[in-house]
Structures are given as C-alpha cells and as structure tokens.
Amino acid sequence: MTLVDLPHTLPSRGAAILVRTLYPLVRAEARAEAAASATGAAVDPADLEQTVWLRLLERPAGEGPPADTARWVRDTVRAEARRARRTARRERPYRDERTADLSGGPERAALGADQRRILHAAVDRLPGPCARLLRALLAPGDPTYREMAGELGMSQGSLGPIRSRCLGCLRRMLAAEVVAPELRGKER
Secondary structure (H helix, E strand, O other): OOHHHOOOOOOHHHHHHHHHHHHHHHHHHHHHHHHOOOOOOOOOHHHHHHHHHHHHHHOOOOOOOOOOHHHHHHHHHHHHHHHHHHHHHHOOOOOOOOOOOHHHOHHHHHHHHHHHHHHHHHHHOOOOOHHHHHHHHOOOOOOOHHHHHHHHOOOHHHHHHHHHHHHHHHHHHHHHHOOOOOOOOOOO
C-alpha cells in the first residue's frame, strides 16, 4: 500500500505529487544513513524507507504533509536509523538449542515435557487471537499457513504480522516470569 492508495489521508493528487517529489530524497537519505552505520549494527535502507513512509502516513489527516518536507525526511530517517541501531544492539541471537532427545534418559524427557508444559500454559494466557494462532503453529501436524488461515478464518497474508506480534507478547510474558540470576562474587 502506498500514499496514493490512501485518499482519506491526503488528497490523492497531492499524495501522488508528494510521493514523486519525496521518493528520491527518502531513498537517498535512507541509503546514506544505512551506509553510515559505524557501530556494526546493520540497518537495511529499504526498511528505513518503508518506516519513513509509514511515519508520513501516521500523521493526522488534518495536518497534511510537513511544512519543510526535506528537513522532516532527514530528521525522520536519522531518528528511525538510531532506533533501529539501538534495537539491533540490544537483540541477542537465540542459543542453538536442539529439541530434547527423549532417548537421553528420564531426566531429559522430564525436562522437555516441563518446558512444553510451561510454553503451552503461557500460550493459553495470551490475549485475543494469539492463543489460537500459536496453538495452530505448535500443532503436531505442522500445518501450512494456508491450512492455518482456513482453520482460523484469517487471511493468509495477515498470519505473519499477527504471529510476529503474538510471539513478541509471548516473549515479554515469559521474560517477566524468569527469575534474574543472582549476583556472583562479594555481597555488598
């Protein structure tokens, strides 16, 4: 979807002119800001471009386009790049955990069953359609997105974004339940 597709936000003729006018600037600023990443946190210029257009669409309908569009684009690209870098610095890759080997003995089987029980209990506490969607994702039959969309009565294209939001909610919920490790060394 583009600004041209949303006539209720800006007049369609004005939106088309705005997009044509700002497109080269948005693209150049996003590429320059992504290339200027000295921290090692990679920022994708296409993601920056998309976010700038999204920020423009989020502006209230009565405001219209910004007065100084070039400055607004530069400021928005830089702010979004900083936000993306901060997020990338805080993100940590998942450890490579293999599924529990049930042939490894009763301890491993009990641990795997306990982890699955905790996960399913947390999924059941999720709000809205999240519980149904994640239960479908965890189904033993490993259904395809098309099958899940038909079962849940959702469009196939919306499953990915909803899944992402639901997993974020589940991640925050589980992180709040995990006890922080004790400090090592001398007590103060």
